[in-house]
Amino acid sequence: MATRQIPRTTLGEGASHEGFLRHKRFRWAKLALLLCAAAVAGYALIDAPPRHYGGTAFGYVLGTVATLLILWLTLLGLRKRAMTPGRWSLKGWTSAHVWLGLSLTVLATLHSGLRFGPDVHTLAWGLMMAVILSGLYGIAVYAALPPALGDSRAEMTRPQMVDALAKLDVQLEAAAQPLALADAAVVRKALAEDPFAAGLLRRLSGSDARSATRRAIVALAPAGDAALLAVLERKVAALGQIRRHLRIRALLEVWLYVHVPLTFALLAALAAHILSVFFYW
Ligand code: HEM
Numbered sequence: 001m002a003t004r005q006i007p008r009t010t011l012g013e014g015a016s017h018e019g020f021l022r023h024k025r026f027r028w029a030k031l032a033l034l035l036c037a038a039a040v041a042g043y044a045l046i047d048a049p050p051r052h053y054g055g056t057a058f059g060y061v062l063g064t065v066a067t068l069l070i071l072w073l074t075l076l077g078l079r080k081r082a083m084t085p086g087r088w089s090l091k092g093w094t095s096a097h098v099w100l101g102l103s104l105t106v107l108a109t110l111h112s113g114l115r116f117g118p119d120v121h122t123l124a125w126g127l128m129m130a131v132i133l134s135g136l137y138g139i140a141v142y143a144a145l146p147p148a149l150g151d152s153r154a155e156m157t158r159p160q161m162v163d164a165l166a167k168l169d170v171q172l173e174a175a176a177q178p179l180a181l182a183d184a185a186v187v188r189k190a191l192a193e194d195p196f197a198a199g200l201l202r203r204l205s206g207s208d209a210r211s212a213t214r215r216a217i218v219a220l221a222p223a224g225d226a227a228l229l230a231v232l233e234r235k236v237a238a239l240g241q242i243r244r245h246l247r248i249r250a251l252l253e254v255w256l257y258v259h260v261p262l263t264f265a266l267l268a269a270l271a272a273h274i275l276s277v278f279f280y281w
Helices: 015-045 057-076 090-112 120-144 148-152 158-176 183-191 200-207 210-221 225-253 256-280
Strands: none
Touching: 015 057, 015 090, 057 225, 057 256, 120 148, 120 210, 120 225, 120 256, 158 183, 158 225, 183 210, 183 225, 200 225, 210 225
16 A cells, blocks of 8 residues: 655645646646636626726626635645545645636736725735745745655655664664663664654754764774664664655645745635625625
8 A cells, every 4th residue: 555655745645746737637727727718808808997896797706706716725725634536636626726726816816906005905915916926936846846755755654764763773772782881871862863853944954963873873983893883874874864754844844834824814814805895885
């Protein structure tokens, strides 16, 4: 059974960013283009005094479609935590999310009629554009990642990594038994090294500058215990692999710390925008 390595991201679960953008031969890209074309045609062809904005009948239609789309796009957060394969796979949802999300630049901008000013309506539009830009940034991050992601896939899965580390630690413990107290203490520090406990910045850097296992190699090398040094080297290699894995995971997740809070700010501004429109009506 395939084990997912990067469980909290849609794109890390077996689909390259390309596969996901091209999903079903660009089905969602085509639909998004169609939506935009219909919106532009309606804007240009349906009579309006002197042009459409949020308050014309066509403007209301655009506003309603854009609002429903934004609510649906927000639901991806729930959907990605309840994954199912098949027709409405997470890959399909995310493809639709990206392309229909991009179509909002046209739909909501035409809805605004370009009436921008220091008000809650423009705030909602601005936040929506910020969410979309952050989404584009996320896609760019994924686009830069595939080779590293591929390497990571060729390596072990997380449970396998934890298991390999535990086995090395058992060997280290055995090898440390005959050591003098000071040397045994150095090995114990290496035993306690836990790469999964590293904070976000350490995980993003992938650095092993403070690795107790590396230090143990330097400290114990003069004694020349080849068996012990070999286990320590293997642990350094295993830790390096885990750090690379954690770094990729952190890179894939970190941009969501912008995308998601901006989404909630957008929902609040959108609610204020809609309420104020009906309040003044
Ligand atoms: C107003 C429009 C948008 C809203 C409200 C929105 C909202 C969201 C939300 C709530 C999530 C789920 C995050 C989570 O819980 O983990 C998400 C994920 C995502 N968004 Fe958007 N988004 C919008 C537009 C876009 C656009 C235009 C793009 C790309 C160009 C984009 C790219 C993504 C991607 C790739 C993910 C999935 C990340 C992952 O699962 O690893 N979004 N978005």
